[in-house]
Amino acid sequence: MKRVFIERQKDILRICITENEKLSECYIEEEQLTAYPGQIYKGIVKNIVPGIKCAFVDIGTGKNAYMYMDSRLKNLHVKKGQELLVEIIKEGMGSKGPKVNNNITIPGRYSVIETLNNDINISKKITESASIEKFIIGIKKPSDVGIMIRTNAEKVPISEINEEIKRLYDIYRDILKKSTFTNRPQLIFNPGGVLGKILRDNINDNTELVVVNNKEDLSFITDYFSDKQDIKTKVEFYDGNIPIMQFYGIEREILALRKKNVALPCGGSIVIDKTEAMYVIDVNSGKNIKGISIEKTAEITNVEAAKEIARQVKLRNLSGIIVIDFIDIEDKKAKAKIVHTLENGFKDDKNKTIIYPFTELNLIQIARRRRGKSILESIEENCEHCNGKGKILKFSYLKHLIRNSVIRINTENNIYKIYIEICENYREEVLKNIGEFVDDINGKQSDIYIKYVKNVNAVKVEPILFQSQIDELKNYKL
Secondary structure, eight states, X not given: OEEEEEEEETTEEEEEEEETTEEEEEEEEEXXXXXXXXXXXXXXXXXXXXXXXXXXXXXXSSSOEEEEOOGGGTOTTOOTTOEEEEEEEEOOBTTBOOEEESOOEEEOSSEEEESSOOOEEEOTTOOOHHHHHHHHHHOOOOTTSEEEEOGGGXXXXXXXXXXXXXXXXXXXXXXXXXXXXXXXXXXXXOOOHHHHHHHHHTOOTTEEEEEEOOHXXXXXXHHHHHTOTTOOOEEEEOOOSSOHHHHTTOHHHHHHTTOSEEEOTTSOEEEEEEOSSOEEEEXXXXXXXXXXXXXXXXXXXXHHHHHHHHHHHHHHTOOEEEEEEOOOXXXXXXXXXXXXXXXXXXXXXXXXXXXXXXXXXXXXXXXXXXXXXOHHHHHEEEOGGGTXXXXXXXXXXXXXXXXXXXXXXXXXXXXXXXXXEEEGGGHHHHHHTHHHHHHHTTOTTSEEEEEEESOTTOEEEEEOOSHHHHHHTGGGBO
16 A cells, blocks of 8 residues: 655655555655746747757746757747747756746646647557547537546546546636736746645555645645545644654655665665666676576566666656666566566556667666656755765755754754764855754754764764763864
């Protein structure tokens, strides 16, 4: 069974999904980042570069968005200075602005309004002819938009789908109205960010519980669930002082995603590396001695690796080209079993994923559509002290972890003298604005002692219990 944990704290929203008490998906949304996939903006075309068939669009967020010009998007005639509605496809990264296109979609749980066609399209996962015929006959479609029927639509009456289509169409008409009456680039519609996406895409018959710590989010979720006949999920409000992810033991699983090496139950392992162009995953037999032969040992390791690779790719939100170097194996049936295990692991993946067969070098290639950042992009950044070759925790995420520990120590032990040990690479950031740092870690009521060390992975937060410790650490007090 699945459980969804939603933790909103200062400037950050984290959503974690566990399946059979094991972390299966993780999403992080920072509030200072303004442009997220699914948001709809009014934009103004600032420049067109014919050589790369790309238009650059001011959407009012500072960095111009970029939009590829394609006959399928019916945007080849876009001109400089033109006003148009655009939807965020990928958020910006570094100096690069967000990717947008002019195919405006309004997603619901059972259907999606599409603006570049007037057709009724049905999810490929719906295969029963009776269901397909029911939708074709029963769907009431507005004349000026297309409708995509989603997989969840099979579980509810056609009347409920039509009610949702009507609500979505009203939203679309309101978007057009707002766009008409504004003359500057700005956000026109927000579909609920990552929280809205999770409610639409991830809540199903197998989801038994949603735990949430914010009353506004609680209201949003209960309102969303109230008119959905296919949702039987229980919603629980968490008001404990210890943050949700720490209380339920999920925090350590999130931080474990920084490790390249992942152990397999059989004794083998997989190693995940990122290059400039792709992700590379290597499979090692390690200590696996379960097989009765080298070939059988390789098969057991490869099958376990395929299962774990699918989980890790979804959990870390890896995308683009992914190349897997399995242990060499010749048996065609064993190879088919490995591919089937991978396909089964991505069966419920909401991102479009294509798995290619084994190459002559025993490699498997996966192409996975990018939606949002990888989890490591959300919690890590380049280390300036090693010319960007290494990675350290983002300072914002580091403060978040420290804050959670400070709250736990204050609450559980009623202690307000705190010792913090972090990498010396953060010294400049802390000293730049000590007051802001103390506020961000919830340390205004505490005496904070910080020691900077050379270990880049050091994050230690402990209560100070004895006077002798205070005397020893007096030079580290903020």
